[in-house]
Amino acid sequence: MSITENIKQYKNELESKGVQLIAVSKNHDVKSISEAYLAGQRIFGENLVQELVEKQPQLPNDIEWHLIGHLQTNKVKYIAPFISLISSVDSLKLLKEINKQALKNNRIIDCLLQVYIADEATKYGLEFDEVVELLRDPEFKTLQNIRICGLMGIATNTASEKQISAEFEELKVLFNGLQQSFFKNQPYFKEISMGMSSDYELAIAQGSTMVRIGSSIFGKRKQTTNGA
Numbered sequence: 001m002s003i004t005e006n007i008k009q010y011k012n013e014l015e016s017k018g019v020q021l022i023a024v025s026k027n028h029d030v031k032s033i034s035e036a037y038l039a040g041q042r043i044f045g046e047n048l049v050q051e052l053v054e055k056q057p058q059l060p061n062d063i064e065w066h067l068i069g070h071l072q073t074n075k076v077k078y079i080a081p082f083i084s085l086i087s088s089v090d091s092l093k094l095l096k097e098i099n100k101q102a103l104k105n106n107r108i109i110d111c112l113l114q115v116y117i118a119d120e121a122t123k124y125g126l127e128f129d130e131v132v133e134l135l136r137d138p139e140f141k142t143l144q145n146i147r148i149c150g151l152m153g154i155a156t157n158t159a160s161e162k163q164i165s166a167e168f169e170e171l172k173v174l175f176n177g178l179q180q181s182f183f184k185n186q187p188y189f190k191e192i193s194m195g196m197s198s199d200y201e202l203a204i205a206q207g208s209t210m211v212r213i214g215s216s217i218f219g220k221r222k223q224t225t226n227g228a
Contacts (some may be wrong), residue, residue: 007039024214102145150191168206
């Protein structure tokens with residue numbers, strides 16, 4: 001099917017369940033993103049800062065850009081003026097830099113804390129106890145230009161649906177606990193970003209509010225450089 005048909009199919013399926021579609025456009029050209037945009041998609045996810053800052057000026061201003069890949073502190077300044085959500089925050093150091101750059105741009109930047117749930121050493125993310133430690137840190141409480149809207153996690157790349165579901169369930173349990181302990185009166189803490197093309201249905205069953213779909217929308221990636 002075409003990009004247009006794929007977008008419409010996913011949006012119809014997900015919107016009926018109250019789940020947001022993040023169209024992962026990394027390594028896909030502006031023309032392909034434009035086609036998805038014309039089909040009604042407004043949220044796009046990119047992994048690499050350089051690729052994102054090249055595409056953003058060429059596309060409509062009402063696109064919500066999500067940074068979903070690992071983010072280095074020295075690159076935050078390039079996306080701070082326009083980014084809608086940084087979903088891969090994995091340290092207080094990074095959060096402090098996002099806050100610093102958000103302040104410079106007179107913005108509040110929404111963030112998700114990336115939690116390590118996979119049985120894979122190559123994945124990034126905070127351990128469960130590190131999430132709690134970060135939220136309890138006195139420095140965190142001073143950050144006025146960031147807003148923690150929820151959690152993000154990537155499951156193990158395995159054929160075992162039982163394992164994947166268990167990992168997603170663990171993230172949902174953590175989310176519920178944090179909501180009660182740290183964000184009880186904060187309605188913006190509501191997002192659980194988990195699930196990709198291969199496992200999004202399992203993620204939704206465990207409470208995902210955002211799924212990241214790339215290849216099933218855009219087809220094979222145009223490039224495979226930079227390890228993304």
